[in-house]
Amino acid sequence: MNNIKKHADIIAFHPGYYIAEIIEDMNISQAEFAARMGTSTKTLSLLINGQSNITNDLAKKLSLMLGTSVELWQNLQNTYDQKLIEIQQNKDFEEQEEIARLLDYKYFVEVAGLSSTRDNHVRISNLCRFLQVSDLRILKAPDYLVNFRTGVSEVSEKNRISSGAWIQTAINLAREIDTKPYDAKKLKGFLPELRSMTIQDPSVFLPRMKEIFAECGVAFILLPHLKNSGVNGAVKWISSERVVLAMNNRGVTADKFWFSLFHEIKHVLQQKNTTTFVSGSEEAMIEVNEKLEEEADRFARNYLIPAAEYRKFSPSRYTSDEEIVNFAGAIGVHPGIVAGRMQHDGIIPQNRCAKLKEKYILTTEKEPKR
Numbered sequence: 001m002n003n004i005k006k007h008a009d010i011i012a013f014h015p016g017y018y019i020a021e022i023i024e025d026m027n028i029s030q031a032e033f034a035a036r037m038g039t040s041t042k043t044l045s046l047l048i049n050g051q052s053n054i055t056n057d058l059a060k061k062l063s064l065m066l067g068t069s070v071e072l073w074q075n076l077q078n079t080y081d082q083k084l085i086e087i088q089q090n091k092d093f094e095e096q097e098e099i100a101r102l103l104d105y106k107y108f109v110e111v112a113g114l115s116s117t118r119d120n121h122v123r124i125s126n127l128c129r130f131l132q133v134s135d136l137r138i139l140k141a142p143d144y145l146v147n148f149r150t151g152v153s154e155v156s157e158k159n160r161i162s163s164g165a166w167i168q169t170a171i172n173l174a175r176e177i178d179t180k181p182y183d184a185k186k187l188k189g190f191l192p193e194l195r196s197m198t199i200q201d202p203s204v205f206l207p208r209m210k211e212i213f214a215e216c217g218v219a220f221i222l223l224p225h226l227k228n229s230g231v232n233g234a235v236k237w238i239s240s241e242r243v244v245l246a247m248n249n250r251g252v253t254a255d256k257f258w259f260s261l262f263h264e265i266k267h268v269l270q271q272k273n274t275t276t277f278v279s280g281s282e283e284a285m286i287e288v289n290e291k292l293e294e295e296a297d298r299f300a301r302n303y304l305i306p307a308a309e310y311r312k313f314s315p316s317r318y319t320s321d322e323e324i325v326n327f328a329g330a331i332g333v334h335p336g337i338v339a340g341r342m343q344h345d346g347i348i349p350q351n352r353c354a355k356l357k358e359k360y361i362l363t364t365e366k367e368p369k370r
Contacts, residue, residue: 002014002049002050002051003016003017003020003048003049003050004017004050005050005083005084005087007087007090007091008090010083010086010087010090011083012079012080012083012084012086012087013076013079013080013083014050014080015047015053015054015073015076015077015080016047016048016049016050017050018076019033019044019047019048019062020048022066023048030044030045030048036065037058037061037062037065038061039058039061043058053077053081054073054074054076054077056070056074058073059073059074059077092135092137093120093121093124095137096124096135096136096137097120097124099136099137099139099140099161100120100123100124100127100136102158102161102162102228103127103136103161103162103165103226103228104162104226104227104228105123105127107224107226107227108126108127108130108169111169111173111223111224112130112169112172112173114126114127114130124136127165130168130169130172131164131165131168131169132168132172139160139161139164139165140157140160140161142160144160144164145163145164145167145168145236145276158228159228159229159230161228162226162227162228162229162230163229163230163231163278165226165229166223166226166229166231166234166246166248167231167234167236167246167276167278169223169226170221170223170234170236170244170246171236171238171244173221173223174219174221174238174244174246175219177210177214177219177220177221178214179213179214179215179216179217179218179219179242180214180215180216180217181217181241181242182216182217182218182240182241182242182243183215183216183217184216184269184271186215186216187216187217187218187265187268187269188269190212190215190216191265191303193212194209194212194261194262194265195262195303195304195332195333196332197209198254198258198304198332198333198334198337199332199333199334202360202361202362206222206362213245217241217242217243218243218244218245218268219238219242219243219244219245220245220246220247221244221245221246221247222246222247222249222362223246223247223248223249224248224249224250225248225249225250229248231248231278231279232247232248232260232279233245233246233247233248233260233261233263233264233278233279234246234264234276234277234278234279235264235267235268235276235277236276236277237271237272237273237274237275240273243268245264245265245268247260247261247264249360249362252359252360252362253336253340253357253358253359253360254334254336254337254340254357254358254359254360255334255336255337255339255340255341255357256340257360257362258300258304258333258334258337259300259301259304259337259340260279260300261300262299262300262303262304263279263296263297263299263300264277264279264296265299265300266295266296266299266300267292267296270292270295270296272292275292277292277296301341304333304337304341305331305333305337305338305341306331309327309330309331310341313327315327315338315342315345315347315348316347317347317348319342319347319348321353321355321356324338324339324342324353324356325356334358335356336353336356336357336358338356339352339353339356339357340357
């Protein structure tokens with residue numbers, strides 16, 4: 001019989017369990033008990049085996065037949081139902097606990113202000129509330145915030161879970177940023193100023209950059225890296241008048257920062273309001289619209305280094321660091337951007353121009369103290 005449910009130290013007894021004991025004590029058959037009760041043998045069998053519940057009518061018949069109260073049977077049913085919920089919650093917790101282990105809870109304490117606790121139940125509850133999901137297992141869904149290719153490995157599942165958490169963190173923190181309604185024309189008008197910032201120090205350009213984006217309806221967020229996340233940047237429309245542009249500030253060089261920024265700016269300008277654009281590492285296996293991605297790549301390359309100027313420069317493996325610096329100065333961009341472009345194009349090896357590729361330290365007010 002299936003009238004007892006067990007999980008860990010929780011036991012749920014279906015009312016049918018007690019009815020079976022009563023029949024045994026009365027030393028009669030189920031068929032006779034059903035006849036005395038005024039119900040069918042099938043109905044009684046389903047009840048005894050925990051396959052159906054006590055209805056008000058059955059509770060009334062049992063109370064009259066056995067000299068008990070109707071409430072007794074209703075309470076037995078309610079207690080059983082409550083125990084089933086407790087068992088399911090326990091199972092849910094155990095499965096969510098595995099997912100919670102993949103998320104760096106300390107990150108959310110320091111970046112999102114969640115309460116510090118060692119209690120896993122509290123951690124899961126806090127994460128669900130902050131990430132705005134009813135169950136952490138939702139983060140495993142292939143279509144949650146970010147689309148991933150099918151047939152992913154265990155490692156990429158970690159990426160999927162943490163990537164969704166990182167993007168939701170950006171969305172949540174973006175709510176703290178006041179922006180004007182989105183204005184594509186205004187954003188395009190600010191592009192020359194944004195490009196001119198490549199030769200400035202981050203302490204100088206970051207405050208002004210945030211002002212520009214807010215003026216154009218873009219909530220710009222710099223977030224620390226989240227362990228297991230392969231996301232470097234993301235664009236997510238919150239409404240037709242507001243968009244989040246988030247970037248990862250982990251170990252970024254000038255060329256990668258500016259290329260990534262202008263890549264994401266193009267995604268903003270593409271204004272695909274129902275699409276979440278995500279730039280990530282190869283192992284993240286993020287599914288993208290190749291046409292839109294190539295368009296964004298081309299925009300970033302050619303806006304930072306105009307194609308005609310690059311062809312005229314005609315870089316080769318023999319191009320010196322000094323020539324790179326001079327060319328960058330002539331077109332008004334950071335020399336690391338030119339060096340990075342040459343490395344991307346396979347003209348010079350990755351181990352060249354290390355001095356030109358400035359390493360940015362992009363701290364934010366939400367930077368964890370590690």
